[in-house]
Amino acid sequence: MKNPEQLIRRGVHRKGIAEGIVKTFLGGMTWAVIAVALMIFGRMIWDGAPVFFKKEAPFVNMDFLTKKTETLHVFDDAEGIRHQLPASEFHQWKSSHGTDAVFNEQTFSYCGGGIAGPIVGTVLLTLLSVMMALFFGVSAAIYLSEYAKQGRFIGWVRLAILNLAGVPSIVFGLFGFAVFVLAAPILTDTPADRSLLAIPLGFTHLSFEGWGSSLIAGAATLACMILPVIITASEESLKAVPQGFREASLALGATRWQTIRKSVLPFAMPGILTSSVLSLARAAGETAPIMFTAAVAAKDDLPWEGVGSPLGVLTGQVQALPYHIYTLALKIPTSEYTERAQFGSVFVFLLMIFLFSAASVVLRNRVRAKMKW
């Protein structure tokens, strides 16, 4: 007998029906959410995959990934055949066929060529910001978990972390704009008029006039945004290292720093890296903080082209994939010629985010399987 309860309680049958109804209803809601999510993904993949993949080897549309963004020209020739050419090829075509042969010309900004610039920009922004946030975040987490005793300072730090995590991304954008773009210190011979404070150093000036809209300003803004996430996650990984490891090390006469370096950090590192991969996805996905601090809609050169020194890469503006999608979505009306750029960019972007997230999940599972104390 499976369920003796049913024989004892009267009215079970009716309650069973009610339970079935509620279960179906709530289950239906749950699966509806999942269905909507899958439909969105499905639509993006359905429209984006044809741009990204192609039938012959290497099966990936390398042109789209490696070419720079250009204006797309769409026109008919005298035969009535429709051509879609990026600006550079269009000018070649025009010079070889003559201006009279072009009919019904239409242009679509940012829709021709590929998206090499945005991809490179996003990768640089993300890596730089995660590197900064990891350095400061892990150090802060070490302090919180290894050194700190309960006190007023720690209370303040925890409050700051909590509040920082809740600040809207657009406010981070405002903050980055006001601090990094307009007020951060630089070394310059001629301080600008709007400099907050210029300190003469003899050979040059230290002027608080900001880094301008640049890669480094955007990365710093993003780093501030993901800092609380990294601190919280790193602290958790550090706390997960058994207390015995520390006690054994200290008992052998190691100092606190030696203990941390040799017996705590190596075991917490996989966990920290896992969480940092997840914050990589967050940093890559945000648009609002980089709108005014780093991103630019159109740029002819990749970040490292046409700069004198390696430092020039940091002080130049970059294109970024989320900002590129924003520009394409807001400023360019959807048509059959822009869909390639729009859905293709979204597909590549989602693929990147998906890879980051999947990598963090896989890493987490492997770490969990390995680290058993």
Place this chain on the structure above:
Amino acid sequence: MPDTSHNPVPSGHPFCRRGRSTEGLIKAFFGGNAALTIVILVLIILFLLREGVGFFPEYRTELQNFRKSGLEFVDIARKDLTAHEQMGSLLNRAYFAQVNSNCREEMQRLEEATAIVNYLGEATAPAHDALVQVTDAESNSPPTPELLQKLSAQYRKRLADALSGRLGKGFPPTPHLSRTEQQLLCDQIAARDPLSTDDPAFANELQASLAAKRELSAAPLIAFRDAIDAFQSSSSALDVLVSETSDTVKATKEAAVLHGIQVRKRQTLLDAARTAKPDLRSQLEADIAAAVTTEPVDFTAAMAPVLARIPQFKEANAAMSAGLTEVSEKLPLSLSDEKADRYLKAFRAATPAMAAETADTVGLLEGWRADVPVGIGMTISGFISGRDWITGGEWQDIYGILPLFIGSLMISIIALAIAIPFGVGAAIYTNQLAGPRQQRFVKPTIEFLQAIPSVVLGFVGIAVLGTLLQEVSTLDSLSWIPGFPIQQRLNMFTAGCLLGLMAIPTIFTLSEDAINNVPAAFAEASDALGASKLQTIFRVIVPAAISGILAAVLLGLGRVIGETMVVLLVAGNRIQIPDFTDGIGTVFQPAHTLTGIIAQELGEVPFGSVHYRALFVVGILLFVIVLAINWTAQRLLRRFRISQH
């Protein structure tokens, strides 16, 4: 000082000192990094305040100028004019809704015929345009016969393709046209000369029949129409007056602004001259002498001709009041069409307010004084409760936060109305009712939703959802839903849907946690007392977890209010307080939001201007709102945790 008496190493020993100092340094280094979070938070607050605080005094100066130069005076009268216009448009909408209610069939037929004409026109447009281009009289070389032939062959081919429905999205659906009519229309277009763009005869016929039907249904409403026209023309005197006086005061303001700029320039030059080297000083002094070329504006004299027209304003105002009373008497009691009747009712409801506003205008105009200073309190309250956010105009920039705030609020309410049932329902289902296999699939999938970047969701809204909703709303079977068919593709509802989708994972994860944390003893005790599964869930577990669920909802709200990209792309970006006369249908109107305005305008404003500072004040407001929400949520969570132990 620590007690060193038990330390085996003497306190002065270098070993001890070195060890302690490096350890201390390392600790200080890590502690410094922890302090960085505080530094960042303080910097955020400081810089938001630094840029934002300057807003109110500067805005106050602008308002002072606004008053002194008389712009405010004209605005008093202009407000009546705008209200009058809105009332007129309300009546017009009622009138046309009533007229059109009888001609729905004809309108749909015409729409469908137009859709066919447009579809065929678009399909053949490339060839048509090419033909126009080569036959253009101004082109330098006449087209060769081969080219012409080629192009017209192309035209015919595309037309044939289009007629068989093979191009683009295919032949548009025409449920209200019969097959023969459709065929007739297609034949007429096919027979048309490639170069002509005239409408086919059948479309004109439909147009004529619609016009006839309209005339027919307008016939009983002639008195209504006349009343509306009389009402609208009753404001013409005031209209003329306002446009004439605004030219005068605008000139005053421009002169004042120019003078202000010159005075400031002179001050800068004076400062420079004080520190300049002697050889440069003479040059600077010449500049200083030439800096101010305009006389300071005599505001009283400039305002005199405007103030002299107050009697005329009085007359115009009286005419308008009379128009309002007259039209209220002549209006029909009710209209048969539901929508038209709602507009009429809205007009009636607004009439007393309008009458009162018109009545006290004269008093306001006469009591207006240019020399009353604008207080800082008035500036702040004007910012918080202002109903307009007008920037970039040549009249006067007005910063009022209400339309943005209401937009943010409406969108958040829509989003939560979607996210709460789905998020909490899914959490209850997953934790209590679903089997372990479903749990293993559902949880990571919904959490994965969180990873979708908001700009992608915004893109989905703009490229897919907006169009989809609009198409669905035109279905005849759904026309009973208020607000359908949707006028604007991008509106608060679309944005709310997407934001709801964004908030679901937050609400789901945290609510699921809260439910999971209810001690097993609660459920066991309930079971032991003979409660059914449902009773246990809804009377024991959910109430026990309710503060955690509330915290989840609040955190979801914080996420929704702070979200930027989706609302910027999808909400429609119209800075206006929604028109609530549409009832539930209000949600299908576009709106602008607190986050959206910062993202949209910060890139374009000059650094340090009043507008720039206004955006920082909006940022401060946003920061405070989200902080308050998160703080409440954290307190709820803490109380919840305490009640556990």
